[in-house]
Amino acid sequence: MARQVPLGVLVSGSGTNLQSIIDNCRSHRIDAEIRVVVSDNRDAYALKRAESAGIPTAIHLRKDYTSRRDFESAFINSLTSHGVELVCLAGFMRIISPDFLKVFSNRIINIHPALLPSFPGLHAQEQAFHYGVKVSGCTVHFVDAGTDTGPIILQATVPVLEHDTAESLKARILEQEHQIYPRAIQLYAEGRLEIQGRHVVVK
Numbered sequence: 001m002a003r004q005v006p007l008g009v010l011v012s013g014s015g016t017n018l019q020s021i022i023d024n025c026r027s028h029r030i031d032a033e034i035r036v037v038v039s040d041n042r043d044a045y046a047l048k049r050a051e052s053a054g055i056p057t058a059i060h061l062r063k064d065y066t067s068r069r070d071f072e073s074a075f076i077n078s079l080t081s082h083g084v085e086l087v088c089l090a091g092f093m094r095i096i097s098p099d100f101l102k103v104f105s106n107r108i109i110n111i112h113p114a115l116l117p118s119f120p121g122l123h124a125q126e127q128a129f130h131y132g133v134k135v136s137g138c139t140v141h142f143v144d145a146g147t148d149t150g151p152i153i154l155q156a157t158v159p160v161l162e163h164d165t166a167e168s169l170k171a172r173i174l175e176q177e178h179q180i181y182p183r184a185i186q187l188y189a190e191g192r193l194e195i196q197g198r199h200v201v202v203k
């Protein structure tokens, strides 16, 4: 059996991407195992998904820490104490500091619901829809110190249809997110991702 890459998934919200990773791990479509799910929001539905799947969870609230450094240390401890190798941000609503990045150098990835570098930041699907683009999509990328600026691993395109609303577009983009995030994790697991400057070469 192939090595199972130990994952840590950071979440703030509903966790449909987490669910897709859980399902893909379970069905052995990806050679990975989620060791811990960590949240900054105790009401995140993603935590319920993790619990139902029997995955350990940890919650760290910003208000319980005096500094951002201590707050992030709590996340780092949860990840390292569970032996996490690859950190997957899945609807995690915080910027990762350079200190955090250093601990998991080139081992933090994120999913963004737009074709980067267009429409970084919050509400990307709405931004794209209201801009009037004809094609949008989603992007899995390595995380760097910027907001949604790291080297791109995979993208999927989604056409904007004549009768689309921001909501319907968002739903179709989400379907693609659930496809490409596990695929990117599997490429990592197979050791096929090589970062060369801004480029991620898939070997």
Ligand code: GRF
Pocket: 013, 014, 015, 016, 017, 018, 046, 090, 091, 092, 111, 112, 113, 174, 177
């Ligand atoms: C997704 O659209 C993801 O691209 C963005 O946040 C959303 C999270 O959704 N980063 P979910 O919690 O995985 O359902």
